Amino acid sequence: MSSSTPGTTGKKSPGTTGKKAKAATEAKAAAPSKAASRKAATGAKAAAPSKAPKAESHLAMVRRARRINRELAEVYPYAHPELDFRNPFELLVATVLSAQTTDLRVNQTTPALFAAYPTPEDMAAAVPEEMEEIIRPTGFFRAKTKSLLGLSAALRDEFGGEVPGRLEDLVKLPGVGRKTANVVLGNAFGVPGITVDTHFGRLVRRWKWTDEEDPVKVEAVVAGIFPKSEWTMLSHRVVFHGRRICHARKPACGACPIAPLCPSYGEGETDPEKARKLLKYEMGGYPGQRLSPPADYPGKPAPALGDG
Numbered sequence: 001m002s003s004s005t006p007g008t009t010g011k012k013s014p015g016t017t018g019k020k021a022k023a024a025t026e027a028k029a030a031a032p033s034k035a036a037s038r039k040a041a042t043g044a045k046a047a048a049p050s051k052a053p054k055a056e057s058h059l060a061m062v063r064r065a066r067r068i069n070r071e072l073a074e075v076y077p078y079a080h081p082e083l084d085f086r087n088p089f090e091l092l093v094a095t096v097l098s099a100q101t102t103d104l105r106v107n108q109t110t111p112a113l114f115a116a117y118p119t120p121e122d123m124a125a126a127v128p129e130e131m132e133e134i135i136r137p138t139g140f141f142r143a144k145t146k147s148l149l150g151l152s153a154a155l156r157d158e159f160g161g162e163v164p165g166r167l168e169d170l171v172k173l174p175g176v177g178r179k180t181a182n183v184v185l186g187n188a189f190g191v192p193g194i195t196v197d198t199h200f201g202r203l204v205r206r207w208k209w210t211d212e213e214d215p216v217k218v219e220a221v222v223a224g225i226f227p228k229s230e231w232t233m234l235s236h237r238v239v240f241h242g243r244r245i246c247h248a249r250k251p252a253c254g255a256c257p258i259a260p261l262c263p264s265y266g267e268g269e270t271d272p273e274k275a276r277k278l279l280k281y282e283m284g285g286y287p288g289q290r291l292s293p294p295a296d297y298p299g300k301p302a303p304a305l306g307d308g
C-alpha cells in the first residue's frame with residue numbers, strides 16, 4: 001500500500017500524454033460515459049506515487065481541494081441528488097426515509113407513498129399501519145412512520161402545509177437533522193448547503209482536507225475551503241465519487257481520475273483492469289439510483305420495485 005501524494009501542486013506528471021491515449025482506449029470498453037471514462041483512465045495512468053508526501057501547507061491543501069472539485073466537475077457534469085422528488089415535501093420525506101438504506105430503495109418506495117399521501121395534510125392523517133406497510137422496504141419502518149406522521153403534522157399545523165426554507169425551522173421538525181435540512185435547502189430551495197453524509201466524510205478525510213469525524217465540524221472546514229456558490233454541487237460530486245469509485249471498502253484507485261491529487265492513493269485496488277471492475281452505477285454500466293434521473297444523466301434509470 002502506498003500513501004504518497006503524487007501531485008499536491010496540482011501539476012500532472014511528465015509523460016502523461018502518451019499514457020492518456022492508451023488509458024482512454026482501455027477505459028472505452030468499461031463505461032458508458034466517454035468523458036468520465038477518459039478522466040478515469042487518465043487518473044489511473046497518471047498516478048504512480050513513489051515518494052513519501054511532504055508536509056502540505058494549508059494553502060497548498062486548499063488549492064489541491066479546489067483542483068479536486070474542478071476535476072470532479074469534469075468527471076460528473078451530471079451530478080445531482082439521487083433521490084427522486086417533485087417538490088420540497090417529497091424531497092424532505094425521501095431524505096428522512098433514506099436513513100440506513102440506499103437512495104435506490106427509497107426511490108422504489110416513494111411512488112406508492114406519494115400516490116397515497118400527496119400532501120402533508122394527507123400524510124398527517126394516514127393510518128400508521130398502512131403507511132408502515134408502504135415504507136417497509138426502506139427498513140426501520142415503524143420509527144420512520146412515526147417521524148413522517150410527526151413531520152407532516154408539524155408542517156400542517158405550524159407552517160401552513162408548506163416546507164419551510166430556513167435551516168432553523170427545518171431542524172425543529174421531527175426526524176429532521178442538519179444533514180436532511182441541508183439536502184432540502186440545497187436542492188429544493190437553491191440555498192447553498194454542504195451535505196456531510198457517510199461518503200462525504202470518508203472522502204474528505206481520505207483527501208486530508210480534515211481529520212474531523214464530527215459532520216458539523218467537517219461541514220465547517222469544507223465551508224472554509226470553497227465559496228458558497230460551490231457548496232451544493234461539490235456535495236453531489238463528492239457523493240457521486242464515493243458511490244461510483246472511492247468506495248468505503250474497496251476504492252477503485254486504479255480507475256480514479258483524481259488519483260494524482262489524492263494522498264490516499266493505494267488504499268484500494270491500483271490495478272487498472274481490476275479497478276474498473278469495481279466501478280458502480282453508470283460508470284460500471286449499471287442502472288443509476290433514480291427512477292426519474294435528470295435528462296443529462298448518461299446511465300440507465302433505476303428499475304421500479306420488483307423489476308430488478
Ligand code: SF4
Pocket residue numbers: 206245246247251252253254256257258259262263264265266267268
Ligand atoms: S479511489 Fe479514493 S482513495 Fe483511491 S485514489 Fe481515488 S480518491 Fe483516492
